[in-house]
Amino acid sequence: MTQTPDPVLKRTPLHAAHLRAGARMVPFGGWEMPVQYAGLKAEHDAVRTGAGMFDVSHMGEFRVTGPGALAFLQHVTTNDVSKLRPGRAGYNWLPGVAGGLVDDIYIYMAAPETYLMVVNAGNIAKDWAHLQAQVGGYDVTLTDESGTTALIAVQGPKAAETLQPFTDTDLGAKKKNAYFAAKLFDFDVHLARTGYTGEDGFEVFVDASEAETLWDKLLAVGIVPAGLGARDTLRLEAGFPLYGHEFGDDIHPLSSHYGWVVKDKAHLGREHLQQPAAHRLIGLRLERVPVREGYPVKVDGQVVGRVTSGTTSPTLGHPIALALVDADAANAETYAVEVRGKDHPATRMAVPFYVSGK
Structure with a gap:
């Protein structure tokens, strides 16, 4: 029997820095990525209370101009997108031709007729093909900058004050979703x-060739490196959907609590989004047993859906989960999640599970 070789994993420009820091590396969406350094809870807590940073260079960047x-x-x-102005960014969706989402994305307006689209790492090739298929008839140029761009996310309540001494820009004057050129440790970013x-x-x-030096400088001023493990617990506490879990080609996106992303305009796939969603995304709380993606969710002993994401919340101290359930079961008083053949009680919990500063 011939054994199929493992696919070669891609590496970000920060791969060597992760190894120096003792990161545990894992496959993720075709990339070799750090899942944790000192430990998930320490990294999670650093972002909730101070400042942590993530290598998100595996994300894709497409320039849209013309x-x-x-x-x-x-x-x-x-x-x-017409609501954006130069220097502003906004969350968005790429709807599918036949329903579902091709991806959820962020769009940054750099200048008139110039936008940057950031897409999920595992969807870069699919998104590029989708956009290329739609570009005919538009006076527009698409450029894939994923290979030359590195992306570092510095997150936490002390992110701005930690970065401020090392940049030429007044960070306090920048509102959420601002997008701007700056100097950071003398790098053009x-x-x-x-x-x-x-x-x-x-x-x-930042330019991929400068990413490792910049990462080391951020480490030197006390910003804690954090891996995919903490990124997942943080986003789940905040109730953020993850493509491939809460969103996908075969999931009606309006099952989620993100209906505000769909505006009344003509767009690709609009007719599918006008169909009612047969399922709803809900939040669940359990007392002791953590649950994982795919676990059955029940009401009165009957399976009504499945867990899409689950973890034990480091901030709240108990298990939480997002679950996609039948629309007519979305307001049940009590639920159960089946774990290895045994049902464990769960209660509906408002999403987001955690709001910073409250």
């Missing part, structure tokens, strides 16, 4: 007041 850039983006997304943790922070776009 006189038809806005019209093209309005066609392929659900949110209203772009900063975005965005993130995926439920905390304040800045995502740092």
